Amino acid sequence: MDAFLVATGIVALAEIGDKTQLLAFLLAARFRRPLPIVLGIFVATLLNHAFAAAVGALVSELLGPSVMRWVLGLSFLAMAVWTMIPDEIDETEASLARFGVFMTTLIAFFVAEMGDKTQVATVALAARYSEMAMVVAGTTLGMMLANVPAVYFGERIAGKVPLTLVHGIAALIFAGLGIATLLGAGERFGF
Template sequence: MDAFLVATGIVALAEIGDKTQLLAFLLAARFRRPLPIILGIFVATLLNHAFAAAVGALVSELLGPSVMRWVLGLSFLAMAIWALIPDHVDEADAALPKLGVFMTTLLAFFLAEMGDKTQVATVALAARYTEIAAVVAGTTLGMMIANVPAVLFGERIANKIPLGLVHGIAAVIFMGLGMATLMGAGNGYGF
């Protein structure tokens, strides 16, 4: 349950103001069809985060416990810094293929999530926790918590969210996880 709750909270906070959330705003404004957009985001996130979790589990198996502790601890600290850097959508990111609303959303979201901070967080969380399904479910739920309101309410909520505060909270959580991991809090998990 810890893996699910931590993954949900971290990704929901990290996604606020992230480029994929900005993409969700763009898709909602362009297509004005929330259901296929939300379904596309869900499927893209599930596929992307399942892949990321598999990578995290593999990395965890390949590295020894002491090396893994350092890699994870430093990764979480790097994520804390990265969470403080605001994202934006480039024109290249905004060039959407014309494959229907669902497929356009699925492809655009899947590709935008590659190497994104929430995907990297999923890799780290899957390496940290042994409950891979809980991590994927949590990170996917976190993405949906952040992106469904973006699709449904768009600009009405975008201007009311204090992004600096949300990014600061996410950074503190990542920093806490990094410090706890480096200080041996993951020993019960084999690290």
């Protein structure tokens, strides 16, 4: 259950102001059809984060426990720094309209999420926790918690969310996980 809760919280916070959330705003404004957009986000996130979690689990198996502890600890610290860097959306990521609303969203989100903060966080969380399904469920829920309101309420809430504060909280959580991992908090998990 820890894996699910940590993954949900971290990704929900890290996603606020992230380029995929900006993409959700853009798609909602362009298509004005929230349900297929939300379904596209869900499917793209589930596929992308399942792949990322599989990579994280593989990395965890390939590296020894002591190396894994350092890799994870430093990765979480790097995520803390990266979270504080604002994202921008590439307009070409949302220019797939010929595929319809659902497929445009699915493709744009899947591609935009490649190498994104939340995907990298999913890799690290899956390497940290042995419950891969709980990590994927948590990171997917975190993405949905951040993006569904963006799709449905868009511009009405965009200016009311203090992004610096939210990013600061996410960065502190990542830093806390990194420090705890480096200090041996993951030893009960084998690294």
